[in-house]
Amino acid sequence: MSAPESACAAALATASMEVMTGNDAAATAAKLARVQVIAAYPITPQSPVVEQLSAWVESGELPAEFVTVESEHSALTVCIAASTVGARTFTATSANGLAYMTEQVWWAAGARLPIVMCIANRAMAAPWNVLNDQQDSMSVRDAGWVQLYCRDNQEILDTTLQAYRIAERLHVPVMVCYDGFLLSHTMMPVSVPDAAVIDAWLPKYDHPLTVVDPADPRNIGPVVIADPRADASGEGHGGYMEIRAQLHGALLEVLDVIPKVDSEYGAAVGRQWGGLLWEHMLDDAEVVLVAAGSLGTQLTVAAEKLREEGVKAGVLGIRAYRPFPVAALRGKLAGRKLALVYDKALAYGYEGPICSDLRGCLLGTPDAPAVFGAVCGLGGRDVPVDQLAGAARRALADAEAGLRVRETDWINLHLEG
Amino acid sequence: MPTKILDLPDTSYVLPGNRACAGCGIGIALRQITAALDGKMVMTVPASCLTVLGGMYPIASVSVPWLNVAFPSTAAAASGLAAGLRATGREGEMTVLAMAGDGGTGDIGIQALSGAAERNDDFIYLCYDNEAYMNTGTQRSGSTPAGARTTTTWAGKRENPKDLPRIMEAHGIPYVASTSAAFPTDVYDKVAKARDIHGLRYIHMNTPCPSGWSFDPKDTVAIGKLAVDSGLVVLYEVVDGVFRLTSRSASLAKAGGRLKPVAGYVATQGRFRGMSDEAIASVQAWVDTRWAGYLARDAAEHCSSQTTAS
Ligand SMILES: Cc1ncc(C[n+]2csc(CCOP(=O)(O)OP(=O)(O)O)c2C)c(N)n1
Numbered sequence A: 001m002s003a004p005e006s007a008c009a010a011a012l013a014t015a016s017m018e019v020m021t022g023n024d025a026a027a028t029a030a031k032l033a034r035v036q037v038i039a040a041y042p043i044t045p046q047s048p049v050v051e052q053l054s055a056w057v058e059s060g061e062l063p064a065e066f067v068t069v070e071s072e073h074s075a076l077t078v079c080i081a082a083s084t085v086g087a088r089t090f091t092a093t094s095a096n097g098l099a100y101m102t103e104q105v106w107w108a109a110g111a112r113l114p115i116v117m118c119i120a121n122r123a124m125a126a127p128w129n130v131l132n133d134q135q136d137s138m139s140v141r142d143a144g145w146v147q148l149y150c151r152d153n154q155e156i157l158d159t160t161l162q163a164y165r166i167a168e169r170l171h172v173p174v175m176v177c178y179d180g181f182l183l184s185h186t187m188m189p190v191s192v193p194d195a196a197v198i199d200a201w202l203p204k205y206d207h208p209l210t211v212v213d214p215a216d217p218r219n220i221g222p223v224v225i226a227d228p229r230a231d232a233s234g235e236g237h238g239g240y241m242e243i244r245a246q247l248h249g250a251l252l253e254v255l256d257v258i259p260k261v262d263s264e265y266g267a268a269v270g271r272q273w274g275g276l277l278w279e280h281m282l283d284d285a286e287v288v289l290v291a292a293g294s295l296g297t298q299l300t301v302a303a304e305k306l307r308e309e310g311v312k313a314g315v316l317g318i319r320a321y322r323p324f325p326v327a328a329l330r331g332k333l334a335g336r337k338l339a340l341v342y343d344k345a346l347a348y349g350y351e352g353p354i355c356s357d358l359r360g361c362l363l364g365t366p367d368a369p370a371v372f373g374a375v376c377g378l379g380g381r382d383v384p385v386d387q388l389a390g391a392a393r394r395a396l397a398d399a400e401a402g403l404r405v406r407e408t409d410w411i412n413l414h415l416e417g
Numbered sequence B: 001m002p003t004k005i006l007d008l009p010d011t012s013y014v015l016p017g018n019r020a021c022a023g024c025g026i027g028i029a030l031r032q033i034t035a036a037l038d039g040k041m042v043m044t045v046p047a048s049c050l051t052v053l054g055g056m057y058p059i060a061s062v063s064v065p066w067l068n069v070a071f072p073s074t075a076a077a078a079s080g081l082a083a084g085l086r087a088t089g090r091e092g093e094m095t096v097l098a099m100a101g102d103g104g105t106g107d108i109g110i111q112a113l114s115g116a117a118e119r120n121d122d123f124i125y126l127c128y129d130n131e132a133y134m135n136t137g138t139q140r141s142g143s144t145p146a147g148a149r150t151t152t153t154w155a156g157k158r159e160n161p162k163d164l165p166r167i168m169e170a171h172g173i174p175y176v177a178s179t180s181a182a183f184p185t186d187v188y189d190k191v192a193k194a195r196d197i198h199g200l201r202y203i204h205m206n207t208p209c210p211s212g213w214s215f216d217p218k219d220t221v222a223i224g225k226l227a228v229d230s231g232l233v234v235l236y237e238v239v240d241g242v243f244r245l246t247s248r249s250a251s252l253a254k255a256g257g258r259l260k261p262v263a264g265y266v267a268t269q270g271r272f273r274g275m276s277d278e279a280i281a282s283v284q285a286w287v288d289t290r291w292a293g294y295l296a297r298d299a300a301e302h303c304s305s306q307t308t309a310s
């Protein structure tokens, strides 16, 4: 987090400091955003978000419709339909809940609905495991949602608010991802902006793309053929591929909007988060440790340890994973010796998803570093800082030995039992 | 008073020409359904023949707001529309109508529908029952009648269909009705009545399908009527738990309750070709038991409520 020079001192002065969990930070942000329709289904570790919001709706503290759906598939469906009529919507889930609603995850993006969904990241079954990794949200990275990853509870609150502004500006849905238990259930001090400050920054949502009006009837989301087709008056309209290309175009535009919204938020509220990426001791770093979420914070400690040993290490944190910040990453990594990507997820049969994406985006660029991958923390497996640093040492030795490709390293794995 | 056929409104929200098969029962009924709501509605539709009927972008065949949604999600989408309209202060502007096929309702969509019914969310849910998955090529559904051949029951389905209106009634919702696309006034009256009730209103509509049932498209209405006369389909409504037969089923009851034989109905459609005498007898027994139950319920609840009222 950095406080911009233009930080709105008044906003900071009216904010209240509270100690809360990551889930409470998400719920508080939804409340500050004055969401109008909430639909969610409980799953560990997301459940407290649902419980808190339902309590506020019941007490009248949050004037919204809370639909107590029977499943995650229906939770996202309710948001899809309510967003279609122009309501600001919110939902949250984890792991199997996200997998269960996957059909609708694709639908929401294809339908260009500015839904915001918090993901308390959790491991995918089988076997059952309720603890943290990032396999759940990584598995839907290609569905057309913006994905933002948070480092701490303050960032969860701020990012969820920013998510609405991003979503509503370009009509794309946004997932705000934060590590289950590590953040969702951990208390931290969080500065809660004054409601009036947020009301001014995030006005009512009043410009849906869709029209639901008997006086102006539309068939929303009908069958679309492959090729462009003329309407009844002879005017041509795009086919499926044009519609999907527009979604892709909107997501690429989000790459400009995320940093813009982050600095607009900074000006209004007094905090900003680096836009697409964040960094720690990166300036002169030769070895760059890359990760998304709270793992990045642990990497800062590992990098400091490595510095003490004389290794010029730094951290590059992925805040926006989708759209993938290709240009920003190229800019930050050109001329470095090594980028080691720590993934808390795996594309089974290949390697960590962030690692593949990063290697792909650097391939063939001038002065690209070697890109190696390490997988860690699956199902809540402890990620000790000295082992994070150890993986960096191994990777550096491999890079210095001239390796450009290497198998994925596994951190803190004990196959022998 | 039931509406007479000549009194049905002329306004049509179903535009001339659509992509359904010739003789499709859905198109016939959709005129009455949309007219009964005066077009002041938003409908939500899952993957089905109805999606196809609605038109292909950028041309639509129906002039009311229409939201297409994923196959299992019709009822949840209707809950979302209702919640969204309420949240934006527009709930008085239109009725929310969920309209789905039998597969989208009773099979893949029953979880969302059951949830919405248990919450008594504020919309009309109309299931058009063409007794199979027609959109994907006539596979069996939980509503396919015993004896019918489909592309997943080549020798004829063995099981009787599930009783969806009864399942819905068990949720304690304020209005449940069973109707048929072959009875336009019955469809109209039931949707019009449902319009003025709050909470979840469920209407189950038998909908003859010439392509999937294999009969001549000109016979849609005749076959729909025969289904009622044979007791395979029964027209009734349950208002706040009180049952009454309506329209043709009420007349049949009044005239002594005699039904035409199932064998005659079965003979009109290619899907039952080769159905054994035992299978027909078994369906006949199932129909007779059900019909006796409906007659008894009508006598006990409807006739007695009339006596109390007079
Ligand atoms: C999740 C999912 N599974 C399967 C399908 C394929 N599918 C589309 S329509 C349909 C059958 C629809 O049957 P029904 O609801 O009875 O409507 P009908 O086509 O008979 O009008 C199926 C199986 C789908 N679209 N989505």
Ligand code: SF4
Pocket: B019, B020, B021, B022, B023, B024, B025, B026, B049, B130, B134, B135, B208, B209, B210, B211, B212
């Ligand atoms: S298959 Fe049957 S229900 Fe579907 S459009 Fe054709 S006639 Fe109508």
Ligand SMILES: [Mg+2]
Pocket: B101, B102, B103, B128, B129, B130, B131, B132, B133, B134, B141
């Ligand atoms: Mg069907």
